[in-house]
Amino acid sequence: MRTVHEVSDLSGISIRTLQYYDRIGLLHPTERTQAGYRLYSDDDLARLQQILLFRELEFPLKDIKRIINSPDFDRSKALEQQIELLELQRSRIARLIALARELKEKGTGMPTFEPFDTKKIDEYAAQAKASWGSTPEWKEYESKSAGRTDEEERSMGEELLSLFKPFGQMAAEGADPASEKAREQAKRIQDYITEHFYTCTDEVFLQLSRAYGAGGEFTRNIDAHAGSGAGAFAMHAIEAYIEG
Known part of the structure; x- marks a missing residue:
């Protein structure tokens, strides 16, 4: 874990800018000390890198936030x-x-x-x-998220991640990803995305599943919240669900 001063020195981003990113919900530190000081994980630094890459493309901060918080961020x-x-x-x-x-x-x-x-x-x-x-999914997400507060956005993201917890438990128990229970949980995730973000078609959901189990940032986030192996298990469960 790194302090805000260490992240500032490492990245060249001012402490004030890091504090602003936290305040607008663009980059929240993973932890805080008892005294309230920000502590950043390696995943936080990876997210900061992505933010800076988009800044090089001259994206407004509000667009960067929506893009990297989107469930289908590639x-x-x-x-x-x-x-x-x-x-x-x-x-x-x-x-x-x-x-x-x-x-x-x-x-x-x-x-x-x-x-x-x-x-x-x-x-x-x-x-x-x-x-x-330009995608219909992005347009729909923009429409649905237009009136939400940062806290509401964060809460929905946490609720979505919580839906992966059963997968973590199933993975730990050595369950079959093609089981009825696993496929039902996959449907709950698809329905949640459709209700709160955009219409999650089977095709889109299958693309998302590959990101869930690819071993990258998606997988790390899911495993951190739902247990080791949850991301890979989710991928196989969603594949089984889509294939019927």
């Missing part, structure tokens, strides 16, 4: 977009450096403004932003 997709944007930026910086060196060595010459053109970067950033807001 971290891999976000990273692919960030890599592409950085490659474009690196290429532009290389051209600017080459132009500066040429001007230094040769003095004035035929003026060129191509290295200053940010059109490609702007177009890609716009496409990336559109990809997060």
Whole structure:
């Protein structure tokens, strides 16, 4: 666990900014000391990284919060977009450096403004932003979450995670993910997502299940709240439920 001062030193983000992220529900520390001081886990730092990546894409904080709190947030997709944007930026910086060196060595010459053109970067950033807001699921989520407070959003996220606890218990007992009990619990999760976030079709639910059991941030969060193996068990239970 790291203190807010340590996270600030490590990330280069000011303490005031970290406090603001906590206040608006964008980045809550996992724990607090008895004196109320913030303590950040490795998962918190991973979330901060993702926030900063979206900031590089010039997403507003309110959009970042909605995206990374969404049940179908695709971290891999976000990273692919960030890599592409950085490659474009690196290429532009290389051209600017080459132009500066040429001007230094040769003095004035035929003026060129191509290295200053940010059109490609702007177009890609716009496409990336559109990809997060154009799906019917995202539109529905935006509509349903419009009037909610941060506390309500947090509470629903916790309620959703609590629905995975039976999976953790089943995994510990060596139960069959294709059992009727497991499939019924999968349906409860699907129904909860549909009621509170967006219409969770079988296709979308199957995609979510792969994220639940892929071993990444989704899996770690589920296992932390529901018990070791809950994420992987959920994936297999949802697959069995969808397949009928």
